[in-house]
Amino acid sequence: MSTTETAAPGVGPVEGTPVYTVENPAPLIEAPRKRTKKTPKSTRGNFELAAWLFMRLSGIVLVVLVIGHLLIQLVLDGGVSKIGFAFVAGRWASPFWQVWDLLMLWLAMLHGANGLRTVINDYAERPNSRLWLKALLYTATVFTILLGTLVIFTFDPNIR
Amino acid sequence: MATPVLDKADAAGQPEPGFADSPYITVTFRVRRFNPEVSAEATWEDFQLEIDPKERVLDGLHKIKWDVDGTLTFRRSCAHGICGSDAMRINGKNRLACKTLIKDINPEKPITIEPIKGLTVLKDLVVDMEPFFQAYRDVMPFLVTKDTNEPTRERLQSAEDRERFDDTTKCILCAACTSSCPVFWNDGQYFGPAAIVNAHRFIFDSRDEAGEQRLEILNDRDGVWRCRTTFNCTDACPRGIEVTKAIQEVKRALITRRY
Numbered sequence: 001m002s003t004t005e006t007a008a009p010g011v012g013p014v015e016g017t018p019v020y021t022v023e024n025p026a027p028l029i030e031a032p033r034k035r036t037k038k039t040p041k042s043t044r045g046n047f048e049l050a051a052w053l054f055m056r057l058s059g060i061v062l063v064v065l066v067i068g069h070l071l072i073q074l075v076l077d078g079g080v081s082k083i084g085f086a087f088v089a090g091r092w093a094s095p096f097w098q099v100w101d102l103l104m105l106w107l108a109m110l111h112g113a114n115g116l117r118t119v120i121n122d123y124a125e126r127p128n129s130r131l132w133l134k135a136l137l138y139t140a141t142v143f144t145i146l147l148g149t150l151v152i153f154t155f156d157p158n159i160r
Numbered sequence: 161m162a163t164p165v166l167d168k169a170d171a172a173g174q175p176e177p178g179f180a181d182s183p184y185i186t187v188t189f190r191v192r193r194f195n196p197e198v199s200a201e202a203t204w205e206d207f208q209l210e211i212d213p214k215e216r217v218l219d220g221l222h223k224i225k226w227d228v229d230g231t232l233t234f235r236r237s238c239a240h241g242i243c244g245s246d247a248m249r250i251n252g253k254n255r256l257a258c259k260t261l262i263k264d265i266n267p268e269k270p271i272t273i274e275p276i277k278g279l280t281v282l283k284d285l286v287v288d289m290e291p292f293f294q295a296y297r298d299v300m301p302f303l304v305t306k307d308t309n310e311p312t313r314e315r316l317q318s319a320e321d322r323e324r325f326d327d328t329t330k331c332i333l334c335a336a337c338t339s340s341c342p343v344f345w346n347d348g349q350y351f352g353p354a355a356i357v358n359a360h361r362f363i364f365d366s367r368d369e370a371g372e373q374r375l376e377i378l379n380d381r382d383g384v385w386r387c388r389t390t391f392n393c394t395d396a397c398p399r400g401i402e403v404t405k406a407i408q409e410v411k412r413a414l415i416t417r418r419y
Contacts, residue, residue, distance in 0.1 A: 019197055026197045044376060048385035049414055122346055122388070 051114055058107045065104045089157035098152055105148045113141040183212045187262060188270035189220055191232065194281050202281065206270065213263035217250055217271065221257060234285035241398060244334030248285050249274040254336040254396040276339035278348060292335045295351045299359035299377055304370035321366040328361040328406050330399040337393035337403050349382045353393035353403045356384055360406040363413065375414050384410050 020026040074080050091097040116137050124130040187209050194202035207224050218239055225232045234257070237243040241259040248257055250273055251265050257273075265271060279287040305315075331354060338344050338352035359378055363371040378384045384407055393403035 044380045044383075046379065046418065048381055048383070049379060049418065052385045052411070053415060118388075121386075122343055125346060 051117075055111060055114055058111045062104070062107050062111060065100065065107070069100075069104060089155070092152065092155050093157065102149065102152050105152070106145060109141055109145050109148075113137060183214065184210045185213050185267060187211050187213075187220065187267045189224060190270040190272045191221075191224070191284070192272070192274040193232070193284050194275075195231070195283055204272075211262060213261070213267055215262055216258055217255075217260045217262060217265070217273065218246060218257040220262065220271075221273070231284075233283045242332060244332035247276055247334040247336040247339070247398070249276055249339075254340045256334060256336070256398045259398055276335055278339045278341070278345040279335070287339075289335060291348050292338055292352065292354065293333075295338075295355040296333065296358060298351070299355050299374055300370060301358045301362065303362065303365070303368055304373070305367070306369050315367045317366055324366070325361050325364040327401050328357045328364075330401050331357050331361070332399060333358075334398060336396040336398055337401075340392040340396035342390060342392065343386050343388060350386045351378065351380070351383055353387075353407060356387075356407050356410055357401060357403055360410055363410065371413075372417075375410070375417060378410055379414055384414065387411070 073083060092101075117134060120130055120133045120137065124133055189207040189209060191205050191207065192202055193205045207228060209220050209223055211220055211223065218236060221232065221234055221236075225234075234246065234248070236246040236258065239246070239258045241256055244256070246257040247254060249255075250257065250260055251271060254276055262271070273285065275281045275285045275287050279289060279291060281287050333354060335354060337357070338354045341350070341353055343350045344352045356378060359374045362368045363374050365371075387404070387407045389404055389408070391404050393407075394401075394405070397403055
């Protein structure tokens with residue numbers, strides 16, 4: 001068997017003068033993922049279960065709501081050209097469409113926010129970046145949901 | 161036995177007949193090396209080997225360690241795919257070096273060999289397995305029963321009850337699944353597929369009485385709900401365990417228990 005060895009950077013001699021001694025030990029490699037005193041004892045609870053289930057169920061409902069919404073807004077009865085203030089005012093005169101849009105707003109916002117929350121949990125590595133990204137996310141979500149709800153319920157078709 | 165004789169003209173420019181019959185080929189092993197006493201950075205090192213392609217990657221590593229460079233460090237115990245010591249990232253995929261034949265992983269190109277990801281590298285291909293085993297211990301991987309007395313007879317079980325968790329009994333704790341999981345790579349707090357597989361083995365065992373407790377442990381923020389069903393673990397498992405399916409079964413058990 002013939003073997004050849006090419007460049008060996010980073011590999012020190014086995015024999016010879018050791019770089020480190022008892023007085024001057026090699027640096028300790030700290031395990032970055034070690035469970036420390038700061039690591040919470042237990043983070044059990046049903047929140048993640050509920051969030052997981054909510055994603056599936058809201059997803060199913062949203063398929064119906066969003067496809068229906070897109071059909072009405074963009075395809076049926078003249079398509080997008082028919083949309084105007086009068087069209088929106090006419091639809092929101094009926095409680096059925098108010099509830100439809102409200103449900104769609106809440107489910108889509110919570111579904112999307114929960115999805116982004118898991119993305120942040122998966123991809124942000126430092127606790128601080130997690131904290132701030134999630135703070136931003138929750139603020140935006142709450143703001144959009146509240147503003148949207150306010151508009152649906154206080155919509156005035158006679159506004160000038 | 162008549163051996164076909166090649167014409168001189170045909171053989172010209174060809175390797176010697178004896179050499180042509182040789183099963184050996186030249187393979188480049190590109191090994192990720194790290195020695196904290198020399199450098200804080202890991203580096204790639206190439207080794208050229210004459211080796212039978214029907215041999216395993218582990219045989220190649222042995223050749224390097226025994227004949228070329230004794231400082232190469234890796235774990236292996238049984239060398240036959242059952243102890244789970246030599247899981248490593250070979251050509252970018254987690255495999256057991258002792259179960260991977262060189263001919264199966266395109267020996268034309270350099271074969272890259274790295275330590276498994278997501279765990280601290282101690283030297284060359286050796287990683288600190290402690291976080292992995294910590295998660296394993298956390299799910300209580302042992303039979304729990306309420307009777308305090310020594311049993312006077314075997315704990316009998318029907319063939320169907322045994323079949324229920326048969327797949328997850330095959331785990332050899334090599335960490336190929338857990339260290340292939342992108343969620344585990346992020347912060348290592350996720351229990352990881354291997355711990356869930358070993359919890360599944362007892363949760364669905366009709367003789368065990370702590371299934372509820374184990375489900376509660378896995379109902380953690382970093383428990384089964386962090387699984388994103390990327391199926392990396394199922395692909396990586398050298399034992400062919402349907403890891404993602406086992407995780408989904410634990411999720412389902414948690415949901416049906418609550419609702």
